[in-house]
Amino acid sequence: LAGTPAAPWAILIGPEGGFSPTERESLRNLTYATPASLGPRILRADTAAISALTLWQAAQGDWRGLEVS
Secondary structure (H helix, E strand, O other): OOOOOOOOOOOOOOOOOOOOHHHHHHHHOOOOOOOOOOOOOOOOHHHHHHHHHHHHHHHHOOOOOOOOO
16 A cells, blocks of 8 residues: 555445455446455454554554654
């Protein structure tokens, strides 16, 4: 996700069973969407949302230069 345009973003979190094949194909056909995965493990939807946002913030550099006390 690093290097993607600084445009408005939306992070889509699928249901706990995952997106259906039809939903995945529809999302892949969107020219303005960038598919990403959290890996092979299946996470609860609420955990996936927190994980995805954390990774997005790290990729965007939100924490660069922050002091840790």
